[in-house]
Amino acid sequence: MRTTSVDFIRIATKGPGDVSGLASMIASGSIDPKSILAVLGKTEGNGGVNDFTREYAVSALCVALAPHLDMPPDGVEHRIAFVMSGGTEGVLSPHITVFTRRSVAGSGGISGKRLSIGMAHTRDFLPEELGRRAQIEETAKAVTAAMADAGIKDPRDVHFVQIKCPLLTSDRMEAAVARGNKPATTSAYTSMAYSRGASALGVAVALGEIKDAICDADVLRRYDLFSSVASTSAGIELMHNVVIVLGNSDMSASPYEIGHAVMHDAIDAAAVIDALKSVGLPAGAGPHAGRELVNIFAKAEASPSGTVRGFRHTMLEDTDISSTRHARAAVGGLIAGLAGTSAVYVSGGAEHQGPPGGGPVAVIVRL
Amino acid sequence: MRTTSVDFIRIATKGPGDVSGLASMIASGSIDPKSILAVLGKTEGNGGVNDFTREYAVSALCVALAPHLDMPPDGVEHRIAFVMSGGTEGVLSPHITVFTRRSVAGSGGISGKRLSIGMAHTRDFLPEELGRRAQIEETAKAVTAAMADAGIKDPRDVHFVQIKCPLLTSDRMEAAVARGNKPATTSAYTSMAYSRGASALGVAVALGEIKDAICDADVLRRYDLFSSVASTSAGIELMHNVVIVLGNSDMSASPYEIGHAVMHDAIDAAAVIDALKSVGLPAGAGPHAGRELVNIFAKAEASPSGTVRGFRHTMLEDTDISSTRHARAAVGGLIAGLAGTSAVYVSGGAEHQGPPGGGPVAVIVRL
């Protein structure tokens, strides 16, 4: 018995504050604002600590959606999960993908598993908990809750887990120190990596990808521990983790399927092709056999080893451009080339998300 | 009758001043320093006006080669063509490719055309000639001369023309103004584009890719005029153009072949695959049927239209990172993925080199 359906609408944006595309789709009835569960977006900032395009985009979306939801802008952010990933380096094109969910009655004659979404939140973290066991464990619990929300029982049906997680600012670090506790790092920029890494490890724990116990010291060190489906993004605007699970479920009546593969390094074209094939798409092509690409979600990072297949890269020793920007640009170029479109979601900072230097790549296709 | 042979040796570098790889190959006899015709390299600067890694690399190579050539370092630069392209964004790996040429007697039973190299120089330009007809016409003459030097008669056998050209500095612009002449631009950074563009148009004229007369106003405006095999790189260290022609010739006894294709936009995976196939290589793979990739040479640029296949890119409106850096990172990611190696030569600033937003991509294979 199918009980829910989901929809995915990709909308190009003209700037971080541009909500005109969404507004006209609401006006035309293409999107029911009350059904919006989450919005994933790429905004054109630097993706670092001082990337205000993320919060600006969220703010603009809240202001635009508030009247439709009969609540003040503040309330919207608690109802809908907004995950804005900063950085559209290279060919990457700013856009948002709106995820909606509604109840349906009956299966409509659909056979097989279809794309479903589930969501959950952790509690607020203390600054000193970021990048450590508390964040890992709370995230794992939230992943399990989100799977249940999506109607997914088998971890193998989970193909992408998007998490939005906090970072440390000077204020937050001071607060921790004032309580007599030491945060995981004294650098705001580095705290983004810690938070992303611990959140990804939480996914791996929840899905059984890691069996052994994880300790604080493993975070950002034991890169052999990772999740193949986690994608985590740090933002200044929250203190808890928001977890969105995407997978295939026999409870879903949606017209979409999702698949994934794992890039083993930043030039792993074969993995991108595998991910496309897993949902019946050829590489580099448009619609195929009635299947149309909706979006690709991937994580990218500079290989911590300093090399890619034996050749040195310079991403980690560049004082002008942060390594996350380099990695998004390069992996974005490869994925856009193979997908045939530059409006793809490639997010930086893949700590414990896929093997070191690699990352997960998930593809959503409309049947 | 084969009369010359050429060799291509790709050497990874640890920094712009690193000549240790070349030095040990000379010491072991793998490279005869007297046979070196040109060195093409990727160095890890910003590729812009203040990228000193290019001149540093050239300086280090001259100092290292001088004793082997019995001449002072200054003399080496006049004997060997050094083309350093700054910018190893994303996965691109710093390296040099050493081109050698020597006379041979007899064909050694080789059939078909093989890779050959030819070189020529233009005269020194006045600052006010850069980016204008004088530079176009002198370059065209030098391309013809370099083809003859390479033993290539048919323009269709030319697969890559690498040019090193000058840029305008404050001093040079002032000198032009003092003479009562106006340079093409008052921006040093923009002058790099003018010089690259006019040089590429010179190649197109020489190879018959453009039939009509070109005027000054066409440079950086009529992007429908372009060469499919030109690759031009501006540097502060010279005032003339150095032209290196790579193509297949029946005069060559070398164990290499070269082929090329034209990327029509920055995500044109199909063109990269075509270029690989043109020399018998599969996409994304290693050695195949006794053919081994030596290097890929490509040009990249941000589409002047501001879009890639209908989706907006942000490269041209980014005040933090120049568009050439974005473009190299993205195209470098795609080519490295399809070539299976990140030690490829992707150079920025593809004005009149391939169609707008695209660029030539050439592949050298060892049989």
Add this chain to the structure above:
Amino acid sequence: MRTTSVDFIRIATKGPGDVSGLASMIASGSIDPKSILAVLGKTEGNGGVNDFTREYAVSALCVALAPHLDMPPDGVEHRIAFVMSGGTEGVLSPHITVFTRRSVAGSGGISGKRLSIGMAHTRDFLPEELGRRAQIEETAKAVTAAMADAGIKDPRDVHFVQIKCPLLTSDRMEAAVARGNKPATTSAYTSMAYSRGASALGVAVALGEIKDAICDADVLRRYDLFSSVASTSAGIELMHNVVIVLGNSDMSASPYEIGHAVMHDAIDAAAVIDALKSVGLPAGAGPHAGRELVNIFAKAEASPSGTVRGFRHTMLEDTDISSTRHARAAVGGLIAGLAGTSAVYVSGGAEHQGPPGGGPVAVIVRL
């Protein structure tokens, strides 16, 4: 007979979207939102084309002020002039200065001229008018109107003219070309300079600082033509110029005075000291003889000559950091040092605002 009074409140911000300081001053009655005429701010973006912190700050201020003004957020922007200057390089501290104006009856025994504000707008410009005579002439008219609004008759009583002006985007340039007209430049970044320059020349014309006719070709070329009190800032969010005149008037009953000086180069400490002295403040000090610094407003730019007092600077040939960021950082450091506070307004891009490489510096003091 004094008829108006003005107030200046400097409020530190925690980010471009932070309106908490203003909100609490409104809540406490320290600021009457209905009296707000203009807000000048420094936001922490890059100050370039893709600096979204400016529009984000304006958006946040509009949303915050809308309920107090009984109008939708869109309306607020038409009622209040928001001038956000991006770029808080070096020690510069993000803040806003709120300008309020209200009617008063009677002089309250004040003698001498006191600080007054006037405002005016130009009509919307066509993209092809930016950086040209139309923008100069319309701006001059608006300056005259704003002086009248401020109750200032003598141009010598005008000490600072802040203008917010448009820039060219790809869309706007295409629209001009589609109409058969050529915009002043094809670079979005360069268009900011053209717009700032033409606006500054408009001030000079209005105040009689330039007597001769100005033609299009003078803009960004004849740097001997300039205004000593103009400060212009380009932003993507408008197509007309907003003009704010600050000067001393015998119509004002405010407790402030304003004075100014002109920096002749970026290290002109003497001019900063003169500006401070002109309103009775010593250099580097705090309150003095009952006079307290409210804010300093200055413009900075990299000397187009490439040198400062005979020594080369590298600002104009840096491909990593734009010259406006360099200039704001350096001049901001000097002014903050002499003013004794880093919450000062130093804005980049001083084309035709002060002599080449220099810029105006105005000081507001509370008596």
Add this chain to the structure above:
Amino acid sequence: MRTTSVDFIRIATKGPGDVSGLASMIASGSIDPKSILAVLGKTEGNGGVNDFTREYAVSALCVALAPHLDMPPDGVEHRIAFVMSGGTEGVLSPHITVFTRRSVAGSGGISGKRLSIGMAHTRDFLPEELGRRAQIEETAKAVTAAMADAGIKDPRDVHFVQIKCPLLTSDRMEAAVARGNKPATTSAYTSMAYSRGASALGVAVALGEIKDAICDADVLRRYDLFSSVASTSAGIELMHNVVIVLGNSDMSASPYEIGHAVMHDAIDAAAVIDALKSVGLPAGAGPHAGRELVNIFAKAEASPSGTVRGFRHTMLEDTDISSTRHARAAVGGLIAGLAGTSAVYVSGGAEHQGPPGGGPVAVIVRL
């Protein structure tokens, strides 16, 4: 009895590889190459890990000086101390200051102490020793040795101690780990701070500025521990510390004096004025009473507290521009303004060099 004299020649450079100024002074006899003890320079790179302008400048100087010293270029670097500080942000002008020393006989009727130089080296460090006690203690020993070399007995006569120290690269960190040891940090960029900080603490120990024992954990944490005269600069090209002591000695017959002050924050104009006054110079002026400014040497850093005199700065949370670049630009602007020249030496990264957010500023004057 005066036994030595020193000379200081400031030479503007046109680029990191420009040695023409030095060459012509050697040709004219103004500089005896055999008397060169050290060269301090500002080069126009980013001052970060991938700033190759430093090693390029040193390489060019070694090649230029080698024939004059009858040794190969490699040997020059062991004979002369080259300290290149990358980063000429804002108005800072690229230049070198050549320090020479020669023996003299008799005092020439000089009274009072005059400027003297002394030098010493530490042993090579292991990567895991950087930023830790070993580096502190070895540096302290070298400072004592350099004081003796300068003929300075009283620590109060030491006004500037310039140190060049190593940084960690990926290779070096791996080597440490391979030996079973953990380096102080896993980030190349952060390692520069550790190395600078430990070196500065070594100066403080040697001069008695710190009395208590220092442990590894104090480095980059206990910022209340600092030297008022240390200036340390990290570079990739060495594995030991080079220590240069500048102070006044009654053994010196030089025509120079040196003085210093300590900036307590980045806008401490009063300290810069004090430093100028300490050698008889007025602020902002040229020659005075027969005294002429030779150069100013200062260190700058972003206040770790995130504020300057109560106002927030954004230097530490900027992902586009590193905080060292911001700080050099701002402090350089202030010092250049007060000194009246932009060819001053302001170096970034002032960990344990002056109080947090501040730094030492030393002035050399020619009598």
